[in-house]
Amino acid sequence: MSEFTPTWQQPSHPDLIKVVKGDEPYQAAAYSLVSLPAGALFSKITTATPASQDTYTSVANGENSRIELNSDLVYCNHSCDPSLVFDMTKFEVRVSDRRPLAVGDALTFFYPSSEWKMVQPFKCGCNAGAACLGYIAGASAIPSSVLSRYWLNDHVRAFLDRSSNGSEQMAHNMPQSAAEGARVEGAKA
Numbered sequence: 001m002s003e004f005t006p007t008w009q010q011p012s013h014p015d016l017i018k019v020v021k022g023d024e025p026y027q028a029a030a031y032s033l034v035s036l037p038a039g040a041l042f043s044k045i046t047t048a049t050p051a052s053q054d055t056y057t058s059v060a061n062g063e064n065s066r067i068e069l070n071s072d073l074v075y076c077n078h079s080c081d082p083s084l085v086f087d088m089t090k091f092e093v094r095v096s097d098r099r100p101l102a103v104g105d106a107l108t109f110f111y112p113s114s115e116w117k118m119v120q121p122f123k124c125g126c127n128a129g130a131a132c133l134g135y136i137a138g139a140s141a142i143p144s145s146v147l148s149r150y151w152l153n154d155h156v157r158a159f160l161d162r163s164s165n166g167s168e169q170m171a172h173n174m175p176q177s178a179a180e181g182a183r184v185e186g187a188k189a
């Protein structure tokens with residue numbers, strides 16, 4: 001697959017976002033042109049349109065709902081230590097609660113905060129150091145103890161609540177022998 005072609009007028013956020021396109025496909029990245037305090041509004045998402053399929057540029061905004069951003073916000077890459085959150089309930093992008101945003105910072109968000117199961121899992125190359133989770137396949141593939149360190153969208157929290165209450169996730173999280181035991185117990189009941 002070739003890299004997508006923007007359908008919008010660029011730059012879409014000339015006062016906020018600097019897009020740097022790499023020499024190779026998929027190397028594009030976004031950098032901040034502003035400094036803002038932690039938790040501040042970075043940008044409202046005003047140009048979204050429904051996405052009918054799991055394109056890699058689309059963002060989940062509900063359990064069965066996805067949108068295309070149709071703006072340079074699409075160049076915000078994944079990081080395991082992100083500078084932004086994409087709030088797909090309020091349709092706004094905010095600075096992470098963890099730290100302020102400085103001019104020149106890479107604009108990134110935590111893809112599993114909106115994606116329960118990613119269509120295109122990838123090996124993460126972010127610069128979060130020891131905090132990098134390594135392989136990103138969506139929130140469903142991350143232990144809830146790790147997810148609890150991150151801001152998550154409501155629909156991902158809903159998935160998580162259901163899965164952590166369900167036997168499937170319990171068995172998944174238990175050591176193999178305990179999981180076997182649980183299945184035997186379940187069979188007797």
Ligand SMILES: [Zn+2]
Nearest residue numbers: 080124126132
């Ligand atoms: Zn990472």
